[in-house]
Amino acid sequence: MPPIPDAHLAAFNRLMLRARQLFGNAVREELVAPDTHQLPSFRVGDLMVIGEQWLVVAITPGSYPFVYARRWEFDWDSDLDEAIAVLESYQKRFLLAPSAGDIFAARLIALVGSDGEVDVATDQPEFDRSLTVRPRRSGAIPFKVHIISGYLIVIYSDHLGWWTFGGDYKSDGIAEAWKVIEQLVVRSGIVHSTRRFSQLLTPEGDVVSGPHSDGVRTRRTQDLHYAPYR
Structure with missing residues (x-):
């Protein structure tokens, strides 16, 4: 899998900026490296965002009793606002952070x-x-x-x-x-x-x-x- 294009990286950075505005220092940057290529990614508690062929947003159940496993694959060109909406929805309910x-x-x-x-x-x-x-x-x-x-x-x-x-x-x-x-x-x-x-x-x-x-x-x-x- 080749590194993501510059346009996709710019979109990823926009999403991460919005995450920092919503969750502050609860945002943690992580490196995901399938094969030999590093992909941009970040985590907010139980939510992981990875920039690959699609913009992948995945949630794994954690300490919250009403957070369920979910996975979305958003199109880079048309679905970025939907990915941002996922972050905003969980932030309004005080979810996703480590506690x-x-x-x-x-x-x-x-x-x-x-x-x-x-x-x-x-x-x-x-x-x-x-x-x-x-x-x-x-x-x-x-x-x-x-x-x-x-x-x-x-x-x-x-x-x-x-x-x-x-x-x-x-x-x-x-x-x-x-x-x-x-x-x-x-x-x-x-x-x-x-x-x-x-x-x-x-x-x-x-x-x-x-x-x-x-x-x-x-x-x-x-x-x-x-x-x-x-």
């Missing part, structure tokens, strides 16, 4: 970008990953994200309190936690606190998440208006 914590961290780092800092720690025994998020902009909310195996996500800050999402491998909890994070990082809003609960609201007063009984509670109802990171 839920890896992909969540990669997405959060990409979301914050240069508008803040994200530190990732793995040395706390009760958590798989702990992420500390600090904004550069005054008026934005710093927070922490703790990730526990089984898709249990905890978002904590002095303003929010301790908000728990998911568990028991239910990806809807991860999606709910991500909605809160996007609201804190990308959009302004209101943290509404009462004696019994706290919740996150849009600037118009629509509920984003809550009520959370483990959140910050106050004797007098109060609204904290915060700024986005950018």
